[in-house]
Amino acid sequence: xxxxPMSEDDPAYWAAVFAGHVTVGIAMASGAAWAGLPVWAAPxxxxxxxxxxxxxxxxxxxxxxxxxxxxxxxxxIIWAAWQQWAxxxxxxxVAGAVSVAVGMWRRA
Numbered sequence: 023x024x025x026x027p028m029s030e031d032d033p034a035y036w037a038a039v040f041a042g043h044v045t046v047g048i049a050m051a052s053g054a055a056w057a058g059l060p061v062w063a064a065p066x067x068x069x070x071x072x073x074x075x076x077x078x079x080x081x082x083x084x085x086x087x088x089x090x091x092x093x094x095x096x097x098x099i100i101w102a103a104w105q106q107w108a109x110x111x112x113x114x115x116v117a118g119a120v121s122v123a124v125g126m127w128r129r130a
Contacts, residue, residue: 033126040122043089047096061101065094
């Protein structure tokens with residue numbers, strides 16, 4: 023486990039880790055596109071391989087699903103950027119901001 027679950031009790035630390043997962047999603051979407059896979063395959067691979075096989079859902083399902091949500095968000099934002107679809111980019115950024123606000127509020 024890269025980040026121990028208890029270290030995410032700090033709201034700012036949690037937000038940084040969430041942003042890191044969004045970045046992982048951007049990178050994975052780029053890799054999926056390069057490999058000829060659909061972009062939506064990246065979060066599924068992340069959940070199946072990293073969260074389930076590597077970490078063995080060690081921090082719990084809620085944490086695994088929130089991390090996968092962040093990866094999916096990164097995939098969606100970069101896909102919308104590739105399509106030059108401004109409403110999709112804006113929606114992704116608002117969804118990310120709401121997710122971070124809720125996550126930080128839960129930890130405050």
